Amino acid sequence: MTNWTLAARAAKMNPSVIREILKVTEKPGIISLAGGLPSPKTFPVDAFARAAATVLAEDGPAALQYAASEGFPALREAVAQWLPWDVDPAQVLITTGSQQGLDLVAKVLVDEGSRVLVETPTYLGALQAFSPMEPTIVSVASDDEGPLVDDFAATAGHDSGRARFMYLLPNFQNPTGRTMSEARRAALVAKADELGVPLVEDNPYGDLWFDQPPPAPLTARNPEGCIYLGSFSKVLAPGLRLGYVVAPKAIYPKLLQAKQAADLHSPSFNQRLVAEVLKDGFLERHVPTIRALYKRQRDAMHAALERELASLGVTWSRPDGGMFLWARLPEGMNAIELLPEAVERNVAFVPGAAFYAEAPDARTLRLSFVTASPAQIDTGIKALADTVRARLARA
Amino acid sequence: MTNWTLAARAAKMNPSVIREILKVTEKPGIISLAGGLPSPKTFPVDAFARAAATVLAEDGPAALQYAASEGFPALREAVAQWLPWDVDPAQVLITTGSQQGLDLVAKVLVDEGSRVLVETPTYLGALQAFSPMEPTIVSVASDDEGPLVDDFAATAGHDSGRARFMYLLPNFQNPTGRTMSEARRAALVAKADELGVPLVEDNPYGDLWFDQPPPAPLTARNPEGCIYLGSFSKVLAPGLRLGYVVAPKAIYPKLLQAKQAADLHSPSFNQRLVAEVLKDGFLERHVPTIRALYKRQRDAMHAALERELASLGVTWSRPDGGMFLWARLPEGMNAIELLPEAVERNVAFVPGAAFYAEAPDARTLRLSFVTASPAQIDTGIKALADTVRARLARA
Numbered sequence: 128m129t130n131w132t133l134a135a136r137a138a139k140m141n142p143s144v145i146r147e148i149l150k151v152t153e154k155p156g157i158i159s160l161a162g163g164l165p166s167p168k169t170f171p172v173d174a175f176a177r178a179a180a181t182v183l184a185e186d187g188p189a190a191l192q193y194a195a196s197e198g199f200p201a202l203r204e205a206v207a208q209w210l211p212w213d214v215d216p217a218q219v220l221i222t223t224g225s226q227q228g229l230d231l232v233a234k235v236l237v238d239e240g241s242r243v244l245v246e247t248p249t250y251l252g253a254l255q256a257f258s259p260m261e262p263t264i265v266s267v268a269s270d271d272e273g274p275l276v277d278d279f280a281a282t283a284g285h286d287s288g289r290a291r292f293m294y295l296l297p298n299f300q301n302p303t304g305r306t307m308s309e310a311r312r313a314a315l316v317a318k319a320d321e322l323g324v325p326l327v328e329d330n331p332y333g334d335l336w337f338d339q340p341p342p343a344p345l346t347a348r349n350p351e352g353c354i355y356l357g358s359f360s361k362v363l364a365p366g367l368r369l370g371y372v373v374a375p376k377a378i379y380p381k382l383l384q385a386k387q388a389a390d391l392h393s394p395s396f397n398q399r400l401v402a403e404v405l406k407d408g409f410l411e412r413h414v415p416t417i418r419a420l421y422k423r424q425r426d427a428m429h430a431a432l433e434r435e436l437a438s439l440g441v442t443w444s445r446p447d448g449g450m451f452l453w454a455r456l457p458e459g460m461n462a463i464e465l466l467p468e469a470v471e472r473n474v475a476f477v478p479g480a481a482f483y484a485e486a487p488d489a490r491t492l493r494l495s496f497v498t499a500s501p502a503q504i505d506t507g508i509k510a511l512a513d514t515v516r517a518r519l520a521r522a
Numbered sequence: 523m524t525n526w527t528l529a530a531r532a533a534k535m536n537p538s539v540i541r542e543i544l545k546v547t548e549k550p551g552i553i554s555l556a557g558g559l560p561s562p563k564t565f566p567v568d569a570f571a572r573a574a575a576t577v578l579a580e581d582g583p584a585a586l587q588y589a590a591s592e593g594f595p596a597l598r599e600a601v602a603q604w605l606p607w608d609v610d611p612a613q614v615l616i617t618t619g620s621q622q623g624l625d626l627v628a629k630v631l632v633d634e635g636s637r638v639l640v641e642t643p644t645y646l647g648a649l650q651a652f653s654p655m656e657p658t659i660v661s662v663a664s665d666d667e668g669p670l671v672d673d674f675a676a677t678a679g680h681d682s683g684r685a686r687f688m689y690l691l692p693n694f695q696n697p698t699g700r701t702m703s704e705a706r707r708a709a710l711v712a713k714a715d716e717l718g719v720p721l722v723e724d725n726p727y728g729d730l731w732f733d734q735p736p737p738a739p740l741t742a743r744n745p746e747g748c749i750y751l752g753s754f755s756k757v758l759a760p761g762l763r764l765g766y767v768v769a770p771k772a773i774y775p776k777l778l779q780a781k782q783a784a785d786l787h788s789p790s791f792n793q794r795l796v797a798e799v800l801k802d803g804f805l806e807r808h809v810p811t812i813r814a815l816y817k818r819q820r821d822a823m824h825a826a827l828e829r830e831l832a833s834l835g836v837t838w839s840r841p842d843g844g845m846f847l848w849a850r851l852p853e854g855m856n857a858i859e860l861l862p863e864a865v866e867r868n869v870a871f872v873p874g875a876a877f878y879a880e881a882p883d884a885r886t887l888r889l890s891f892v893t894a895s896p897a898q899i900d901t902g903i904k905a906l907a908d909t910v911r912a913r914l915a916r917a
Contacts, residue, residue: 128715128718129714129715129718129719129720129744129746129747129772130684130718130719130720131631131720131770131772131773132631132684132686133630133631133776134629134630134631134632134633134636134655134686135633136629136633137629137630137631137776137779137780140630140776140779140780140783141779163588164587164588165587167583167584167586167587168583170582170583170586170587172578172582172583172586175578175582175586175791176574176575176578176579176582179571179574179575179578180571180574180575183567183570183571183574184571187565187567187570187571188562188563188565188567189562189761190761191562191565191567191570191759191760191761191762192559192560192562192565192759192760192761193558193559193755193760193761194761222785223618223763223785223788223789224785224786226783226784226785226786227784227785230783230784230785234529234531234532234654235528235529235532235535236526236527236528236529236532237529238529238530238531239634241529252783252786255779255782255783256783256784258783259629259780259783260529289525289527291527291529319524320523320524323523323524323525324524324525325524325525325526349524351524352524360588364586364587364791365586365587365588366584366585366586366587366588366589366789366790366791367586367789367791368618368785368786368787368788368789368790375526377524377526378526378528381528381532381535384532384535384536384650385532385535385654387650388535388621388625388647388650388651388653388654389621389622389625389651389784390617390618390619390621390622390625390763390785391619391621391647391763392763393618393763394618394761394762394763394789394792395761395763396570396759396761396762396792397789397791397792
């Protein structure tokens, strides 16, 4: 009999809580406010069809051949151009989605037991990407403006126990929707530099602002002390699996070697496709249409929450961009327990507990406002209110 | 100043020796017999152009959306159908090239210091994929029929020191071009089962046979004791980065979790593209054209070697399929030392030493017969003979 002995890290890999929850919610007719899927209405299908025809007609064999691990030069240049600080294309590494960027960062910077700091709460996918490298994850206390600088300093550790990095999602965070303030960014970057702690900045949603752009990225303030992760998933389409890492010279070669070992390179065809679509300032025209759509959907959800849930003691954030809104149930209520009752009433959400590295707040939940239509949002929030009301009546 | 403390594993990551060598050989006018690039003549560019148009017209939003980590159902079914044993599509995991399969296998099965067995020599990319998980790699002595079963048994270890797996490339191996015999396959699978050692079978070249198919895969003989890695890179195109893993139920869920954490899923668009191209038995018509082309190229290289190098004491294999031929220089000669002299004469190869986990044979070198044309092969082998002759004259 074959002896499949698992690596110790395999025991720490767990099925995505969200994916398991989403299975519960795969019920016909359910309104899902749970998933993190961009609205397919925003996918520029025709532009991709034209680009696919052009790339294959003009450069087919090269687009289908092996290629450099760093990425397609024109795409690396387009990324450098798009970012709002002075980026050398040589520091851009194209990745198979920004999820791969998280995997590479952990491989290169995390030993078993290494301290890694995260926000409270934080992106679940990052916890999953980091956990195979067996870090000790430490939650930094956070408020509406982001992580608290004093707690960052208190938890950063020193000498051989110094945090290998802090992972941050400063814009329209998944899951909370919150945005780090200008003052907090400036203070955190200064403190990180003082303490020598690298920052890993994940910014998939930064372009999806509603009224005004968020403050400048952390990396723009100290490029030598930060790794920046970006993605085409929310401004073009997630199904191409293309993201990128911008890393300083101190760390780029090791990320590149980890990338080579992981999948040789991201698909050449997809990289040329995106480079072709991006020509002539496509994003400058396209992204505003996504912003406008998502803003209308956020407004619809905010209005429905005001109407249906404010009087029941539920509180929530009103995000300035992105895809998610964060709500909190009345005292004594538990979002994990509430979910099956909500699913019975044909609405689904993600309990917030999944996003905490430590000490979850069981009252929290994440609502996506981008996948369902405004009419579905109305119906879904009404169903959620009915669920909360029924719970309150039983309490 | 930011303190970039690297993980211990990062020190074990090294730039691909081959990629570094290939940089030396990026000289205008050079004939490269070094790279492992499939001939772009074999890429079905028109079929992909039609498939891209169809997929985006019929199913654009879904093709561009997030998708299940397991892979696109129709593609998983096509893989199960294509493989020559009874494969349940539920055991197929679509990966971002088969290189990613190696990364996932190592993550799930290798702890620091775990024993991993490989052939002598073996695929360099596998050594690179495994090394971040810090195994102890042990070379199993091998002859023209593959690894020696007695040495496999002697090096397999036991109890907590038992090898986590042996990695094998039974068909037209990279780098040697050799094929494991039927008898060796049967004996090795039986011994592995007896000792409880899992086998990881990598088969990117198996379909590229010239006169007759190779013996049945190892996995077909003991599916519960093997992980099988396949690829679309050599039968369709590498630039799409699509491969697959077939794994038994004992290990599939952990590979799936590692896949989720690594890049969420392989590109939905690419998976639908390949599933569309594969419809109506495309591979049954297409793969024979690749076999015929590569057979002509192998014949051209074999004839050139006979003509130019046999009299100089160089020996070589005549592979029955695949992309590579393995040669050995006369006693006292070193392929790494010879390479710059060959590059001066406008021909490049890969020194074989790169492919040994232990105790390299410095006289060996790998020649690809698929990227250069028969005329270029003639010129290149003649230049190689001139290089060897010049060396011999100096000795």
